[in-house]
Amino acid sequence: MTTHHRKNYLITIVGPTAVGKTACALSLAKCFSAEIISADSRQLYREMNVGTAKPEMRELEQVPHHFINSHSIQDACDVGSYEKESLQVIQNVFDQGKQPILVGGSGLFVNAVCRGLDDLPPKNERIRTSLNEQYQQQGLAPLLQELQSKDPDYFEEVDRANPQRIIRALEVIRTTYQPFSYFRRNQPKPRPFELISIGLDMPRETLYDRIDQRMDRMIAKGLFEEAKVLFPYRQLNALQTVGYREIFGFLEGKYDKDESVRLLKRNSRRYAKRQLTWFKKNKSTQWFHPEESLKIETYVLSKLTKSP
Helix, strand or coil: CCCCCCCCEEEEEECCCCCCHHHHHHHHHHHCCEEEEECCCCCCECCCCHHHCCCCHHHHHHCCEECCCCECHHHCCCHHHHHHHHHHHHHHHHHCCCEEEEEECCHHHHHHHHCCCCCCCCCCHHHHHHHHHHHHHHCCHHHHHHHHHHCHHHHHHCCCCCHHHHHHHHHHHHHHCCCHHHHHCCCCCCCCCEEEEEEECCCHHHHHHHHHHHHHHHHHCCHHHHHHHHHHHCCCHHHCCCCCHHHHHHHCCCCCHHHHHHHHHHHHHHHHHHHHHHHHCCCCCEEECCCCHHHHHHHHHHHHCCCC
């Protein structure tokens, strides 16, 4: 008599900033006795609280969470080490007979877990140094222009305010004479689980309102004060991010506080738009409005109980 080995499924919840991923993950986690693995490249960091919209303490207490406050900005966690660490955590959750749910808005982190990282060409220190020098002297604009002309596909989805990502892409392009996106089409790596991928979205206007309101709440909770404390560390990779960079500019005296608030909101909306572009490319993701919790539960259940 053969016994069917129960398949392992990883549930993923993706979507733009402020759409309601945390609430959705919590309600699913309670249904399926699950643990939550955060795929957010900033909620990892203990020192970054107000600006990263971490789950509240009472939410963290309801369901086990991983990769929230797990690192310090001093020991940054890159996507490669995140991939290794989170696959280990996911396996541990399976071993305990529980259900892992991967939740987050960092497309790169989600991809690393679900598909594995692409085999990019090795680093080229000489070219990287010259790109860094060019950036110090001329700023980001010429680098963005070069990226747009040599690799329009990646230009569309990259965080255009993140110098590190721009420089890394151009380093690969100048080293290999191939577009960076060419190296990002690799076959998915084998994984010991199947995916149930849920996307959350809502009408654009509603989402943008939610983003603006969330920004106002963050500011009321002390975002400017937190950024002031982190200001001395602004060169660290962890802080090259929407929600802090705009305030650093104000603290450096480049513009006034009103302008920094305008930039915070505008850049968060732009970030949400890029996240959606990225996540919509995955054709196997099933999209829902965040309030359709019953529909989402039913969908997940139908996938989990599908006979082998």
